[in-house]
Amino acid sequence: MSADLVLNLAYRRGDFALELDASIPPAGVTGVFGPSGAGKTTLLRLIAGFDRPDRGRIVFDGEDWTGLPPSRRPVGTVFQAPRLFPHLSVRGNLDYAVKRAAAGGPAFADVVEALDLASLLDRRVQTLSGGEAQRVALGRALMTAPRLLLLDEPLAALDADRKAAILPYLGTALKRFAIPALYVSHSIDEMARLADRILVLRDGRAAAFGPAGAVIEGLDPAPGEGFEAGVIVEAKVAEAANAYGLSRLDLAGQTLTVPGLDGVSEGGVVRLRIRARDVAIAAQRPEGLSIRNVIEASLLERRDQGVHADLLLDAGGPHLRARITRESADALGLAEGQTVFALIKTVSLEGLV
Amino acid sequence: MTGPILLTLALASVTTLILMALALPLAWWLATTHSRIKPVIEAVTALPLILPPTVLGFYLLLLMAPASPVGGFWLEVTGSTLAFSFTGLVVASVIYSLPFAVQPLQAAFERVGTDMMEAAASLRARPLDAFLSVALPLSARGALTAAVLSFAHTVGEFGVILMVGGNIEGRTRTISIAVWEHVESLEYAEAHALSAGLLVFAFVTLIAVYALGRGRMLHVR
Numbered sequence: 001m002s003a004d005l006v007l008n009l010a011y012r013r014g015d016f017a018l019e020l021d022a023s024i025p026p027a028g029v030t031g032v033f034g035p036s037g038a039g040k041t042t043l044l045r046l047i048a049g050f051d052r053p054d055r056g057r058i059v060f061d062g063e064d065w066t067g068l069p070p071s072r073r074p075v076g077t078v079f080q081a082p083r084l085f086p087h088l089s090v091r092g093n094l095d096y097a098v099k100r101a102a103a104g105g106p107a108f109a110d111v112v113e114a115l116d117l118a119s120l121l122d123r124r125v126q127t128l129s130g131g132e133a134q135r136v137a138l139g140r141a142l143m144t145a146p147r148l149l150l151l152d153e154p155l156a157a158l159d160a161d162r163k164a165a166i167l168p169y170l171g172t173a174l175k176r177f178a179i180p181a182l183y184v185s186h187s188i189d190e191m192a193r194l195a196d197r198i199l200v201l202r203d204g205r206a207a208a209f210g211p212a213g214a215v216i217e218g219l220d221p222a223p224g225e226g227f228e229a230g231v232i233v234e235a236k237v238a239e240a241a242n243a244y245g246l247s248r249l250d251l252a253g254q255t256l257t258v259p260g261l262d263g264v265s266e267g268g269v270v271r272l273r274i275r276a277r278d279v280a281i282a283a284q285r286p287e288g289l290s291i292r293n294v295i296e297a298s299l300l301e302r303r304d305q306g307v308h309a310d311l312l313l314d315a316g317g318p319h320l321r322a323r324i325t326r327e328s329a330d331a332l333g334l335a336e337g338q339t340v341f342a343l344i345k346t347v348s349l350e351g352l353v
Numbered sequence: 354m355t356g357p358i359l360l361t362l363a364l365a366s367v368t369t370l371i372l373m374a375l376a377l378p379l380a381w382w383l384a385t386t387h388s389r390i391k392p393v394i395e396a397v398t399a400l401p402l403i404l405p406p407t408v409l410g411f412y413l414l415l416l417m418a419p420a421s422p423v424g425g426f427w428l429e430v431t432g433s434t435l436a437f438s439f440t441g442l443v444v445a446s447v448i449y450s451l452p453f454a455v456q457p458l459q460a461a462f463e464r465v466g467t468d469m470m471e472a473a474a475s476l477r478a479r480p481l482d483a484f485l486s487v488a489l490p491l492s493a494r495g496a497l498t499a500a501v502l503s504f505a506h507t508v509g510e511f512g513v514i515l516m517v518g519g520n521i522e523g524r525t526r527t528i529s530i531a532v533w534e535h536v537e538s539l540e541y542a543e544a545h546a547l548s549a550g551l552l553v554f555a556f557v558t559l560i561a562v563y564a565l566g567r568g569r570m571l572h573v574r
Contacts, residue, residue, distance in 0.1 A: 050471055070474040071483075083472040087490045096486070100477035144476055 031195030076146030082133035097143035105145020279322035380458035410516025461495020
């Protein structure tokens with residue numbers, strides 16, 4: 001019997017219909033990505049039991065959850081809003097979960113440490129900032145000893161600074177407690193940083209499902225969806241910091257130079273996001289250029305769209321995407337199969353692997 | 354003079370206890386149900402707000418009379434009539450004051466909202482557990498308002514009591530009946546003492562209710 005979370009669901013309310021047939025491995029973080037109205041939150045509500053499917057089943061590790069009320073499903077949910085109980089302190093909120101938790105969950109002290117909650121324990125929840133409240137909400141969900149975590153855009157209500165402050169906690173906690181999680185977001189940055197695999201929903205249907213890198217690479221920059229085409233690649237740290245304060249990374253035998261990375265050591269693996277618009281193309285290896293990151297690659301695919309040409313490159317294993325003008329592409333005579341040089345202007349570090 | 358006061362306090366206390374026990378589940382059901390008969394139940398609950406006490410009392414009297422199935426059953430089982438008894442007054446008061454208990458509770462429960470109840474369920478709280486540990490504490494003001502209003506409204510009732518209970522000393526003569534009796538007998542000093550006491554009580558009670566605040570206020574008659 002499969003240990004997967006097996007979803008076979010049909011749900012319709014008014015104009016909205018969700019129809020899904022997916023099997024999600026019970027490990028790591030599965031990102032659920034898509035534009036608003038695609039059914040991301042509905043999917044989580046169905047798994048948590050707050051809504052019931054019209055047809056179909058929800059099976060986790062061989063157990064049929066379809067008919068179970070929410071309180072009997074071993075899932076922990078973090079909602080968009082923290083939904084902390086206002087009549088209890090932070091400690092009271094955490095204890096509420098501890099009292100009702102299944103056996104074998106993370107220890108109170110471990111959760112408090114991982115999410116840095118010690119200084120908040122005696123506060124009233126009304127006095128917490130948005131980021132603090134969401135950290136408490138995550139801690140509260142972890143305390144129930146869930147076998148599956150459902151995170152419904154837990155950062156959506158926070159501004160960029162708060163988001164940046166809470167993301168490391170989230171990443172650390174998900175790794176440390178090793179509870180499989182479904183993470184809903186419409187932010188490709190959060191996906192790139194946290195997700196091991198991604199399920200893309202569009203109009204209530206699965207548009208793509210697979211390893212995070214491959215899915216993000218395959219995403220087209222559809223208008224209004226708020227993300228940009230690009231790739232996620234993994235690179236090995238060849239040199240943590242040189243005399244110029246730069247780190248050297250090994251990308252399938254070729255070298256990337258990036259501003260010094262904190263907290264990396266030689267031999268470590270980092271996850272990088274390279275946006276298509278940050279990659280320029282040269283037909284010959286360029287000389288005398290300030291851009292140091294030049295990666296030799298073969299052109300796998302050229303797709304012309306309006307004034308742009310979207311290119312998919314193979315850099316000896318890892319893929320890169322580039323978006324240049326169609327005029328440039330024609331001037332360089334770019335055709336599939338050809339060897340080109342990708343000039344990478346900016347690389348963003350998404351996390352350590 | 355203390356007889357009517359003690360009787361009134363006893364009647365109001367017993368009525369409030371029974372009302373809260375009835376109103377908690379009823380108000381919770383009204384606050385959370387999607388049932389089509391909800392408006393009907395709400396209307397029945399609110400009827401005592403609109404009906405003249407004499408009309409309500411008249412029908413209750415008919416119901417409690419030994420000739421009716423209910424009254425007859427009561428007589429058979431207990432050996433005494435329901436009408437013109439303390440028990441009859443309690444039954445009538447519970448019905449008459451029901452909206453004053455249900456409406457503040459229902460409003461408070463509706464403010465708790467599904468978000469909090471879902472959060473409780475996501476933390477493994479079964480429905481009854483979630484009601485007791487989340488819905489009730491978050492509705493504490495509403496519950497207190499409901500209890501105070503039920504008590505005060507029972508203390509102040511007259512028409513229903515006169516219809517159902519008559520004016521029997523030590524059994525059904527409450528403060529409001531005693532005032533009426535004193536005025537009929539031109540005993541104005543005694544009427545003044547009881548009336549002033551009731552006036553102060555009502556005023557203090559309402560200050561308490563408004564200080565509790567935010568409970569959806571009823572038009573207290």
